[in-house]
Amino acid sequence: MTDDLILETISVTKNFFGDKSSGVNNITIFIPKSKITAIVGESGSGKTTLLNLLYGTLEPDHGEVFFKEERVLSRDKGIQHAHKAMRMVAQHNTDLDPRTSVWDTINEGLPDEDQSQSIQRVTEALYLLNIYNLREMPFGKLSGGEKQRVTIARALISRPEVLLLDEPFNQVDATYREALQHDIRYIVKAQGVTVVLVSHDPAEILSMADELIVLKEGEIVENGSPEQLYHSPKLLYTAQILASCTRLTSVDAKVCGIKSKRSTVVIYAEHVKISTLGSKWLVKMVLFKGFFEELIIEKDGITLRVINHDRKKFPVGSKISISISRYFEFGKWES
Numbered sequence: 527m528t529d530d531l532i533l534e535t536i537s538v539t540k541n542f543f544g545d546k547s548s549g550v551n552n553i554t555i556f557i558p559k560s561k562i563t564a565i566v567g568e569s570g571s572g573k574t575t576l577l578n579l580l581y582g583t584l585e586p587d588h589g590e591v592f593f594k595e596e597r598v599l600s601r602d603k604g605i606q607h608a609h610k611a612m613r614m615v616a617q618h619n620t621d622l623d624p625r626t627s628v629w630d631t632i633n634e635g636l637p638d639e640d641q642s643q644s645i646q647r648v649t650e651a652l653y654l655l656n657i658y659n660l661r662e663m664p665f666g667k668l669s670g671g672e673k674q675r676v677t678i679a680r681a682l683i684s685r686p687e688v689l690l691l692d693e694p695f696n697q698v699d700a701t702y703r704e705a706l707q708h709d710i711r712y713i714v715k716a717q718g719v720t721v722v723l724v725s726h727d728p729a730e731i732l733s734m735a736d737e738l739i740v741l742k743e744g745e746i747v748e749n750g751s752p753e754q755l756y757h758s759p760k761l762l763y764t765a766q767i768l769a770s771c772t773r774l775t776s777v778d779a780k781v782c783g784i785k786s787k788r789s790t791v792v793i794y795a796e797h798v799k800i801s802t803l804g805s806k807w808l809v810k811m812v813l814f815k816g817f818f819e820e821l822i823i824e825k826d827g828i829t830l831r832v833i834n835h836d837r838k839k840f841p842v843g844s845k846i847s848i849s850i851s852r853y854f855e856f857g858k859w860e861s
């Protein structure tokens with residue numbers, strides 16, 4: 527393993543109850559040090575299974591997982607080193623005692639040998655995650671977002687080299703999600719922590735990750751930087767995970783003025799420019815997205831998603847025309 531890598535899986539397979547369609551199959555990945563790598567894919571594609579294999583809480587049926595040069599084995603096989611250097615924040619915090627104070631919950635994450643520095647380290651973690659004011663509250667009384675901050679503080683207090691995050695912002699409402707994402711990115715970058723993040727949310731993936739690994743049915747189908755995969759997806763599957771888009775057959779795409787020889791056309795909402803000239807499309811729905819709107823527009827039974835920055839200019843029922851600056855073409859086998 528080269529110095530710029532920290533975790534590696536070599537041809538790892540983990541199936542449940544011998545069912546090859548479950549878990550993950552023959553996965554080889556390299557996780558770069560001090561970067562945020564996101565594992566993305568539809569529900570059931572094997573993201574959590576892969577995270578548990580990296581952490582060592584699942585043992586592969588075949589293949590090997592390495593933390594630096596050291597093989598990661600499952601907990602029952604007793605390899606401790608990798609666990610000390612890694613921390614996992616799971617989707618739900620159900621194993622944490624709701625009666626324990628925030629201070630004590632975070633302190634429990636500090637290894638015994640560091641307990642002499644407990645006051646300084648817990649205080650630091652509380653400030654880092656912006657939750658100093660909550661230190662005396664029982665964990666169970668916190669909001670979803672606050673709980674998530676505490677769980678991440680508890681994981682970071684041991685100064686892990688690798689932080690594994692499974693849908694970490696799931697329970698956090700939209701208002702606080704962006705702030706928490708921003709804080710986590712800032713903290714991990716400042717501390718040089720390596721993060722492996724499992725997420726469903728395209729905005730989260732694109733704004734937080736340095737690298738993406740796309741899983742489908744337990745296999746890696748694409749990987750690269752967020753920019754690369756967003757702007758030049760090789761697969762329809764990847765485009766649909768990363769972007770707000772419309773998928774059309776090549777026959778339906780003719781309504782948008784696109785002539786394609788391939789079976790499927792994908793149009794990102796941001797690539798549709800709108801104006802009032804011509805007025806051939808009907809605005810069916812306006813979705814408020816904060817500083818922009820997403821319009822659902824229709825013509826000849828075809829609906830398109832469109833980003834509109836000129837808010838309130840195109841209300842439901844108004845007529846508009848479009849021009850498409852870019853689209854992607856895919857064959858059937860690429861879905």
Ligand SMILES: Nc1ncnc2c1ncn2[C@@H]1O[C@H](COP(=O)(O)OP(=O)(O)OP(=O)(O)O)[C@@H](O)[C@H]1O
Nearest residue numbers: 542547548549567568569570571572573574575576
């Ligand atoms: N402990 C288990 N026992 C049996 N099957 C399992 C187990 N864990 C995962 N699976 C199966 O393996 C496949 C991958 O599951 P996994 O939880 O890794 O997917 P995922 O991509 O994380 O899904 P989601 O996004 O819904 O959390 C699924 O078909 C799932 O049913």
